[in-house]
Amino acid sequence: MSKTLAQQESLEAQAQRKEVKRNLLLSTPALIVLICAASGPLLIMVVFSFLTSGDYGGVKWEWSTEAWFQVAFYRDIFDDTVSIADAHLSILWRSVRLSFLTTLTAFVLGFPTAYFIATRPPETRNIWLFLVTIPFWTNLLIRTFAILEIIRNQGVVNTFLLMIGAIDQPLDMLYTDIAILLGMTYVYIPLMILPIYASMERFDFKLVEAAYDLYASRWKVMKRVILPLVKPGVVAGSILVFIPSLGAYVTPRVLGGGKNLMLGNLIELQFGQGRNWPLGAALSLTLLAIVMIALIVYVRSAQKQGATHDS
Amino acid sequence: MILRRRSFVIKRMPGFTLLALACFFALYMPLAPLVVYSFNEGNNIALWEGFSLRWYQAAWENQLVQSAAIRSIVVATIASIIATVLATMVALATTRTRPYRGQTIIYAMVNQPLVVPEIVTAVALLILFALIKQATNYHGYAYLVIAHSAFCIPFAYLPIRARLEGMDRVLETAAADLYATPWRAFKRVTLPLMLPGIFAGAMLAFVISLDDVVITEFVKSAGQDTLPTYMLGQLRRSITPEINAISTVLLGISVLMVTLIFFLSRKKTA
Amino acid sequence: MENTVAIDVSNVSKVFASGTAQEVKALDDVSVAIFKNEFFTLLGPSGCGKTTLLRLIAGFEHATSGSIQLDGAEISSLAPYDRPVNTVFQSYALFPHMTVAENIGFGLEMQGRSKTEVEATVSKMLGLVRMETLRDRHIDQISGGQQQRVALARALAPRPKVLLLDEPLSALDLKLRKEMQVELKRLQHETGITFVFVTHDQEEALTMSDRVAVMNAGKILQVDHPHEIYNRPNDRFVADFIGDTNFIRARIIDKGSTHMNLDIGGEKSIQLPTPSDLAIDGEITLAIRPEQARICGTEDSPIFEGKLAETIYIGTDTHYQIDIGTDSPFVIRVQNTSGEAQQLTQGDMVAIAVDSAVIQILRD
Numbered sequence: 011m012s013k014t015l016a017q018q019e020s021l022e023a024q025a026q027r028k029e030v031k032r033n034l035l036l037s038t039p040a041l042i043v044l045i046c047a048a049s050g051p052l053l054i055m056v057v058f059s060f061l062t063s064g065d066y067g068g069v070k071w072e073w074s075t076e077a078w079f080q081v082a083f084y085r086d087i088f089d090d091t092v093s094i095a096d097a098h099l100s101i102l103w104r105s106v107r108l109s110f111l112t113t114l115t116a117f118v119l120g121f122p123t124a125y126f127i128a129t130r131p132p133e134t135r136n137i138w139l140f141l142v143t144i145p146f147w148t149n150l151l152i153r154t155f156a157i158l159e160i161i162r163n164q165g166v167v168n169t170f171l172l173m174i175g176a177i178d179q180p181l182d183m184l185y186t187d188i189a190i191l192l193g194m195t196y197v198y199i200p201l202m203i204l205p206i207y208a209s210m211e212r213f214d215f216k217l218v219e220a221a222y223d224l225y226a227s228r229w230k231v232m233k234r235v236i237l238p239l240v241k242p243g244v245v246a247g248s249i250l251v252f253i254p255s256l257g258a259y260v261t262p263r264v265l266g267g268g269k270n271l272m273l274g275n276l277i278e279l280q281f282g283q284g285r286n287w288p289l290g291a292a293l294s295l296t297l298l299a300i301v302m303i304a305l306i307v308y309v310r311s312a313q314k315q316g317a318t319h320d321s
Numbered sequence: 322m323i324l325r326r327r328s329f330v331i332k333r334m335p336g337f338t339l340l341a342l343a344c345f346f347a348l349y350m351p352l353a354p355l356v357v358y359s360f361n362e363g364n365n366i367a368l369w370e371g372f373s374l375r376w377y378q379a380a381w382e383n384q385l386v387q388s389a390a391i392r393s394i395v396v397a398t399i400a401s402i403i404a405t406v407l408a409t410m411v412a413l414a415t416t417r418t419r420p421y422r423g424q425t426i427i428y429a430m431v432n433q434p435l436v437v438p439e440i441v442t443a444v445a446l447l448i449l450f451a452l453i454k455q456a457t458n459y460h461g462y463a464y465l466v467i468a469h470s471a472f473c474i475p476f477a478y479l480p481i482r483a484r485l486e487g488m489d490r491v492l493e494t495a496a497a498d499l500y501a502t503p504w505r506a507f508k509r510v511t512l513p514l515m516l517p518g519i520f521a522g523a524m525l526a527f528v529i530s531l532d533d534v535v536i537t538e539f540v541k542s543a544g545q546d547t548l549p550t551y552m553l554g555q556l557r558r559s560i561t562p563e564i565n566a567i568s569t570v571l572l573g574i575s576v577l578m579v580t581l582i583f584f585l586s587r588k589k590t591a
Numbered sequence: 592m593e594n595t596v597a598i599d600v601s602n603v604s605k606v607f608a609s610g611t612a613q614e615v616k617a618l619d620d621v622s623v624a625i626f627k628n629e630f631f632t633l634l635g636p637s638g639c640g641k642t643t644l645l646r647l648i649a650g651f652e653h654a655t656s657g658s659i660q661l662d663g664a665e666i667s668s669l670a671p672y673d674r675p676v677n678t679v680f681q682s683y684a685l686f687p688h689m690t691v692a693e694n695i696g697f698g699l700e701m702q703g704r705s706k707t708e709v710e711a712t713v714s715k716m717l718g719l720v721r722m723e724t725l726r727d728r729h730i731d732q733i734s735g736g737q738q739q740r741v742a743l744a745r746a747l748a749p750r751p752k753v754l755l756l757d758e759p760l761s762a763l764d765l766k767l768r769k770e771m772q773v774e775l776k777r778l779q780h781e782t783g784i785t786f787v788f789v790t791h792d793q794e795e796a797l798t799m800s801d802r803v804a805v806m807n808a809g810k811i812l813q814v815d816h817p818h819e820i821y822n823r824p825n826d827r828f829v830a831d832f833i834g835d836t837n838f839i840r841a842r843i844i845d846k847g848s849t850h851m852n853l854d855i856g857g858e859k860s861i862q863l864p865t866p867s868d869l870a871i872d873g874e875i876t877l878a879i880r881p882e883q884a885r886i887c888g889t890e891d892s893p894i895f896e897g898k899l900a901e902t903i904y905i906g907t908d909t910h911y912q913i914d915i916g917t918d919s920p921f922v923i924r925v926q927n928t929s930g931e932a933q934q935l936t937q938g939d940m941v942a943i944a945v946d947s948a949v950i951q952i953l954r955d
């Protein structure tokens with residue numbers, strides 16, 4: 011008896027061990043590719059941010075914290091006086107401000123849209139959803155180019171406004187912060203609509219009936235019943251818009267015209283004309299840090315949401 | 322006097338429908354001039370001079386466009402195949418299993434390309450590949466292929482994982498009960514049932530690779546332009562409707578792919 | 592029926608999440624012998640361990656300790672695909688990408704039988720479950736009841752030594768369920784295969800089974816024929832779980848060789864014949880089925896008296912709740928044979944007679 015007992019306990023453990031081994035084996039090839047081209051390079055970049063910039067691009071293998079210093083401070087080449095790096099900070103500030111405004115605009119337009127889709131009859135709902143999905147999967151560059159075309163001086167918007175006589179000079183919209191804001195909202199709004207829709211789809215509209223039955227006004231129903239229950243979707247959508255906006259590169263490059271830089275363009279400069287790779291690495295890691303903070307805030311709030319729903 | 326009463330609609334919110342329709346209009350309106358001017362006779366993207374296919378022909382005959390297009394398709398095909406195979410394996414290892422040590426790390430690594438801003442990954446790859454290029458003097462396509470494979474993995478992984486999670490584990494148990502060894506149960510039951518997810522994942526990976534600008538821009542060696550990076554370069558110069566023609570074709574491919582994925586994922590789950 | 596043992600479960604325990612805070616003892620030192628060709632039912636509330644026991648026999652889980660033998664050979668270390676045992680799953684687990692015939696033939700195909708043999712057996716099975724016309728349908732094109740039959744045919748096709756059925760009827764509506772109960776009984780007779788059936792439905796268990804094992808909290812409490820389980824429950828849980836029962840806590844005041852006096856908390860003590868095998872002293876529990884007690888006149892040697900608290904009319908029967916001084920009222924079920932209700936009003940004093948032979952004395 012005692013023999014079979016020991017034997018069978020090992021059978022159970024054996025099956026478990028075999029499963030874990032199989033899982034790790036199956037994951038290995040993907041992990042190798044990801045280490046080579048995703049997580050590995052990030053680690054190398056951390057090392058690079060602590061090296062000295064080479065004279066003609068690249069790096070000298072000398073340990074230095076100069077790059078991190080340069081993220082926020084400017085050292086004069088002649089007299090070594092130190093001042094705040096206004097150029098960097100204003101770009102950082104523009105990135106955060108524009109990303110925030112993009113998120114807000116996307117929410118103001120995206121929330122009613124998600125609500126509209128969720129309240130369609132089930133037969134047509136998928137078609138509306140499909141209409142949101144198509145631009146989402148269309149090349150980002152093409153969509154940015156489309157915005158460029160319509161806001162140019164000879165673009166559709168200006169032509170139309172001139173035609174109806176609303177203006178007599180074309181509006182200079184291209185290469186402004188507004189253009190970047192417009193472009194990023196256009197490009198990222200599906201990322202706001204889709205998660206809000208996902209949480210609204212699970213929303214039980216009987217609750218709205220109950221609220222009306224208990225004398226709530228439309229506004230109160232929205233504020234006290236619908237919004238709190240679809241909040242996870244709103245938070246997820248906001249994160250999904252905010253993060254790529256913060257790291258946007260193509261949209262500000264095409265619509266900001268090299269003057270109105272965002273963090274992504276500033277980083278690129280360090281690998282092109284700036285020839286300061288360590289600074290570029292440090293700036294990239296700064297961007298990554300901001301994104302991670304936003305993500306942690308999101309995860310925390312999602313967990314809190316989960317906890318209150320459980321109790 | 323006639324009393325006009327509007328019935329109370331529970332789900333109605335004032336102004337929402339209007340805003341939503343405006344949003345749909347805004348999503349599609351900017352694409353219209355893009356498509357329309359690709360058929361313009363003149364070499365201007367603002368002035369309509371009549372219908373013509375000359376810019377499509379020009380794009381077709383442009384050696385740079387041709388080679389960029391072929392490069393795009395080749396890279397996207399290879400990368401999406403690699404990504405789909407690897408993602409399928411990882412999906413099998415991370416769904417419907419007892420929790421094990423390392424599972425969260427695997428999960429985090431697979432999803433990293435979705436979380437880290439593209440520009441950060443691009444710059445990091447530029448640094449690493451510059452080191453390797455210097456050491457080996459190899460400047461081939463492997464860099465592009467491995468970079469694309471990596472960021473396509475999570476996109477291929479998501480639909481496959483969703484499909485697997487929606488699949489009842491009891492089906493494999495039933496197969497084992499009916500004398501199927503684990504390998505035969507996988508071949509006859511698991512694999513056929515997860516195929517729609519694998520197809521959807523492969524197509525997503527293909528579209529994502531085909532559309533990529535940022536990472537390609539930083540990773541490519543000289544003369545390795547893909548269609549999107551070629552277009553990005555052109556946007557800096559004077560723009561001709563040739564760009565519109567290329568964009569329209571790419572737009573058409575995206576719409577086609579998404580429609581396919583849409584109908585594939587709507588097919589009834591097991 | 593000759594009682595050759597088909598499955599011999601001895602001292603089997605199964606602990607889930609062992610060593611963690613969520614540790615669950617699903618099976619606690621369970622032993623049971625299941626005979627060849629019998630319809631054996633594991634009956635119990637959800638979470639009692641009945642499905643775990645079934646899954647151990649099928650090989651989907653490994654026992655923490657103990658042994659399971661099939662026809663005298665140890666099978667606990669065999670993989671599911673090496674055991675001549677098939678399962679009908681609660682959710683049927685039919686392969687959605689295969690036709691009815693492909694599903695039924697799957698097991699045979701995996702066993703490496705020839706194409707002609709598979710064909711022939713599938714046809715025979717389709718006939719057995721009366722599904723000949725649907726052989727090329729896909730699973731999502733047939734009804735729930737039909738899926739149930741396909742699941743049965745699929746599990747029977749390889750002619751297993753034992754067929755395990757995990758609450759297979761629970762997803763069907765009442766009428767279909769009744770039909771399938773008869774069908775299952777017929778299939779068991781026709782095939783002569785040992786059926787091990789898991790259910791939480793006591794009526795299902797009593798109507799279909801040759802023997803029933805009542806389980807609770809990882810233990811088997813009683814294994815017996817249905818009428819024995821119903822009439823001679825050996826445990827308070829068994830009496831309570833199967834049918835309705837009045838439980839009366841009683842204290843033995845004095846015990847003679849023929850009669851004993853019991854105090855049940857009311858004004859008067861009651862007298863019962865002393866059972867020959869009564870091993871307990873002091874506190875005991877009496878179990879009396881509501882339909883085995885009757886309201887009587889005082890001349891009919893009543894056991895208790897009480898005040899009528901409530902009359903509940905439920906069509907075929909009337910339930911009388913009578914306050915006899917215990918915590919909960921004593922219930923008597925009377926069949927409405929005459930079509931007229933008995934003329935009793937609330938508050939009437941009534942006398943209750945029970946044949947002392949049907950009173951169960953239970954350990955606590």
